[in-house]
Amino acid sequence: MNDQRTPLLSVRDLKTYFFQDEGTVKAVDGASFDVARGQTLGIVGESGCGKSVTARSILRIVEAPGRIVGGQILWYDAKGQPTDLTQLDPDGHQMRSLRGREIGLIFQEPMTSFSPVHTVGNQIIEAIRLHMGVSKAEARRRAIEALRQVGIPQPERRIDDYAFQLSGGLRQRAMIAVALSCDPRLLIADEPTTALDVTTQAQILDLLRELQQQRGMAIMLITHNLGVVAEMCDDVVVMYLGRVVEVGSVDAIFHQAKHPYTRALLRSIPAITTPPRVKLHTITGSIPHPYNRPSGCPFHPRCPERLRGLCEVAEPALRAVGNGQSVSCFLYENRA
């Protein structure tokens, strides 16, 4: 999609499977998308769609028994040279210098992602010293600066606090400070506001937008909240059961959605702008258990528009349908 923009990251046919005694879970099964420089890409989907595993695959922190079994993750450095991250040793020098330095990560749960026995400051200083090779005093100065930038009041004092001494919103700001302390070119934010209240969420989203404008970094925003996607993103990837079902600009996804799943998802959410106490459209059934993945198109058992004899046997490929939008659905294939 969008060839005129140079991508920063290009994920091609990524497959990450978890091999367990009960069977293989295909958490990510052939995902492809691009993250453009300085843009915000939203990855949306419900639980089990593989959005978090995709992020972990990019950072090469997929835990055993999970493994990347196929595909490419191309990272373009400042000169535009691609490196395939799937070929790197996850614990090797090259990957470690990317992780945290070039690609920052914000987790969903700010409480559990900080160490409870180190001060917040020490955890930021550690990241800065590791990646930037500066003195302790310089790292501390930069850490205070990072905390100030994310809007933490009195950063000189707060730097010596432990994570439990901060409120949820401040903790998430500190998390962002860690992720941004080394000035990454890509920030992966995995449900960054899910654990927060709406007013705090609004603060954090504004902060992310502001920092992005200042630094020109790209953001990959992983969320199930379509409201957050509509507010924040330039482009959107919709995932279902490990597969990308639709990709497009945020306006196309919200106003000209093609895939039956995207359309059903948009219809089923109660929005603050819709009238009260009317029936919501629903998607029948529920998300299948990962061990009982349906054959063919993974959405076919719940799809109101399925084509009998086709959708349950064959898997549709992601196809461009114009306007930078791609969809993986047989309804849009030219069947001769």
Added chain:
Amino acid sequence: MKATQDQLLLEVKNLRKFFPIRRGFLQRIVGQVRAVDDVSFFIRPGETFSLVGESGCGKTTTSRCILRAVRPTSGQILFRTGDGRVVDVAALSADELKPLRREMQMIFQDPFSSLNPRMTLLDIVGEPLLVNGMTDRAARTERVAELLKLVGLRPEYMRRFPHAFSGGQRQRIGIARALALHPRLVVADEPVSALDVSVQAQILNLMLDLQSELGLTYLFVAHDLSVVKHISERVAVMYVGRLVEMAPTQDLFYTPKHPYTEALLSAVPKPDPRLRSKRIVLQGSVADPANPPSGCYFHPRCRYAADICSRATPTLVELEPGHFVACHRAAELKLTGVV
């Protein structure tokens, strides 16, 4: 608060719940967390009344006081029982509460931890029936089958265990259990917040259907304003243990009267990129209920705050019929609702 006395199902008057803060070797009480501080509202039979607010605002504590899961510090909770008496739930002893328990039931937030994994659906849904004297196994099985059908589950599933069901199906089981004893009031504390969006819609539709079918009254506790707007007839907004605004849903969402409600509505991301707008971003964080600010608790974050706001605590007044607000400047402010 005027509303004809004899029509109300529940009337909460000046409810307070303080939790002591204990410190030191002797565990002396050094302070109070004012979780619920002088809250008054009423619920009419057959309606859905929602309490909304951010974490720590006291909405869950309020609902737990009504169910008497915790004993209120002071105040009255007047509940009209099935035989027409009005009792003060806050003052009852454990024995006196027992017959009342069947009239108030709860739907829980987390469908994964609120069902015993070692009990079959028959046991889970049948337990309230058994406890309340339905000892005939055949009759109980029949009633459980009926309840499962009511919430859209197949009665053949009743011998299965909860692990065989998805989150949405489990929430249906929880609803069936809550409805087993024909409750007059159903308290639903964040019943859809743990569910996927596509499943949320199913459960919200089910709750609306059951309400019109069975004439249920819901007290709905939630933080998601979109969900609250969808399901409620009247909404009350809480901030640091106090009610700041209470109104019919349309009025509250389209013509809010309290600056906090305005900020809350503006903060909700709208699922349409064409509606991106400048939001009101509140500065600072929610006040500490153990050490609240003087005057109106919201004044340090309020962009309309005047002198009086830091000195006097505003009371909840009925500004328009049915529209209550606790703000010194409510009458003069022109606030923006959902656009």
